[in-house]
Structure formats: C-alpha cells, structure tokens
C-alpha cells in the first residue's frame with residue numbers, strides 16, 4: 663500500500679478521535695526490506711524509520727543517513743546489553759528498555775558520551791514467556807529506577823500477543839502510561855494501527871503495510 667494511503671488512514675483516525683493532526687507519528691519499519699523499497703520511501707519524503715536489530719540497522723543506515731537529511735531512527739526490537747553503546751550511537755529513540763541492567767547501562771554510557779537517545783519502556787502486557795518487556799507488576803520499580811537515573815523516558819511500548827484483541831492491550835498500556843505520567847505510547851502495527859490510535863498511540867510502527875511482506879528466505 664502506498665505510503666500516502668497509510669498517512670491518510672492515520673489522519674482519518676486522528677480526526678475521528680478528535681486528535682490533533684500529527685499526534686500519531688508513523689514509524690516506517692524497514693527491517694528485512696530490500697534497500698530499494700526503503701530508498702523509495704525516503705524519496706517520498708518520509709524520515710522516521712524503525713529497525714528491530716542493531717546489526718542490521720548498522721549495515722544500512724549510516725549510508726542512508728549520509729544520503730538523506732533528517733532521518734530519525736527508532737530501535738523497536740530487544741536490545742542486548744553488550745550492544746547498548748552501538749545502539750545509542752545509531753538510534754535516536756529506543757523503544758525496548760525492559761530491565762534494570764539495561765537502564766543502568768544506558769545511564770552509564772549516556773554519562774560517558776554526553777548524549778542519550780529518547781527512550782520508551784517496553785511492557786509485556788500479555789505476560790508471554792518468550793516476549794521481551796517488563797511485566798506490568800514490575801513496571802513501577804523500573805520507572806522509579808529510570809527516573810532516579812535521570813533517563814529521558816517519554817512513554818511505554820507494547821506488542822500484543824498474536825491471536826488476542828490488541829485493543830485490550832493498547833488500553834492497558836495507555837492506563838499504565840497515565841498512571842506513571844507518560845505522554846508517549848508506542849503501539850500499533852500494520853494490522854491494528856487504527857485501533858492503537860483510537861487508544862492514544864503517539865507512535866505507530868508499520869512495516870509490511872507500507873513495504874510489502876518481508877521475505878525472510
């Protein structure tokens with residue numbers, strides 16, 4: 663689907679919910695996509711992109727950033743502690759802060775480098791064993807730690823379990839964000855971004871609806 667169609671659908675949902683135009687930002691998720699598709703979206707003028715792996719992003723974005731001004735890059739996948747410094751050099755926003763050790767590592771490197779990306783805390787709203795994210799009942803402690811470390815956390819992120827109604831998870835995430843005084847909500851993907859906007863998403867992460875199916879072969 664053309665980028666402009668996705669942008670229209672976002673604008674319509676913002677209007678339907680009486681939200682300000684642009685209050686839900688589109689992250690174009692370019693992981694695994696052929697470079698020419700990514701370049702095409704850059705050439706259309708879009709600048710906000712998401713990747714889920716540090717290594718993959720490091721392989722393509724330094725070149726693309728040299729060719730196109732004003733790129734804003736978001737890490738939306740899990741972050742291993744030993745890749746934190748590299749991720750902090752590459753990404754403008756990290757959506758996957760989910761444990762005390764990672765928060766402490768980010769704070770230490772931010773102090774050394776004099777720079778910290780904007781941050782979201784990922785919440786495992788479905789309490790799935792295999793999924794990244796802090797459990798809801800451990801969120802209080804992680805938020806308190808991030809605040810004590812002066813980390814620039816601006817919101818919460820979730821990936822609802824497949825096969826469940828995502829709106830319930832979006833509503834839960836919105837409630838948790840409100841409880842903790844956060845304005846940012848990173849939620850909604852190709853199949854459910856309108857429902858996420860209805861529940862207050864400030865960032866939607868849309869990949870295959872823009873670029874086509876990912877070919878992992």
Ligand SMILES: *Cc1c(COP(=O)(O)O)cnc(C)c1O
Pocket residue numbers: 691693714738739821850851852853867868869870871
């Ligand atoms: C891949 C991915 C997306 C985009 O998924 P689509 O269904 O292709 O829109 C969004 N969020 C995260 C965390 C992802 O890993």
